[in-house]
Amino acid sequence: MHLWLQSTSFALVTLLLFLLSPVLPPQILNPTAQARSGREENRERDKLEGTWVIEAGKTPDGKTYTGKATFIKSGQIYSVRFQSANGERTGIALMEGDRLFVGWGTFNRMAVYKIQPDGSLVGKWVTGGQMGKEIAVGGKPGQVEGTYSFTREHGGKFEQR
Numbered sequence: 001m002h003l004w005l006q007s008t009s010f011a012l013v014t015l016l017l018f019l020l021s022p023v024l025p026p027q028i029l030n031p032t033a034q035a036r037s038g039r040e041e042n043r044e045r046d047k048l049e050g051t052w053v054i055e056a057g058k059t060p061d062g063k064t065y066t067g068k069a070t071f072i073k074s075g076q077i078y079s080v081r082f083q084s085a086n087g088e089r090t091g092i093a094l095m096e097g098d099r100l101f102v103g104w105g106t107f108n109r110m111a112v113y114k115i116q117p118d119g120s121l122v123g124k125w126v127t128g129g130q131m132g133k134e135i136a137v138g139g140k141p142g143q144v145e146g147t148y149s150f151t152r153e154h155g156g157k158f159e160q161r
Helices: 002-020 031-045
Strands: 050-058 064-074 077-084 087-096 099-104 109-115 121-127 130-137 148-152 157-160
Touching: 077 099, 087 109, 087 121, 099 109
Parallel strands: none
Antiparallel strands: 050 064, 064 077, 077 087, 087 099, 109 121, 121 130, 130 148, 148 157
16 A cells, blocks of 8 residues: 555656646756756856966967866956966966956956046055955046046055055
């Protein structure tokens, strides 16, 4: 009797799934589709994250190199690990629209600015896994050189020449 009840229950569940299948998403019926769908969704969400092969790079002194760069996203900031025959470097990156900005160095700091028509600078900065915004005034139209007074998004002022 117990086995018959199990078989009948299984048959009813199968029949219900079959009847409801046009209503249910395919991921419920096909775990592989769910995994594939999740990967495709993540890929669409972030096309930069992952490992990229550098097939042909050239240093400022003309030497060629190959390697790979791995981007890992955390919020709006990426950590970057670059590997080549010359060694390994780590850095940070920021994606702004269709532009990628990457910074390497001891302190992993970077700032990206858009020069305004009045000579001021509006930008974002990244350091230590944090990101902020700032405005710099004091510049001259059509010229980047100058002394600027910076104001950060959450207050704080400083001058930079």
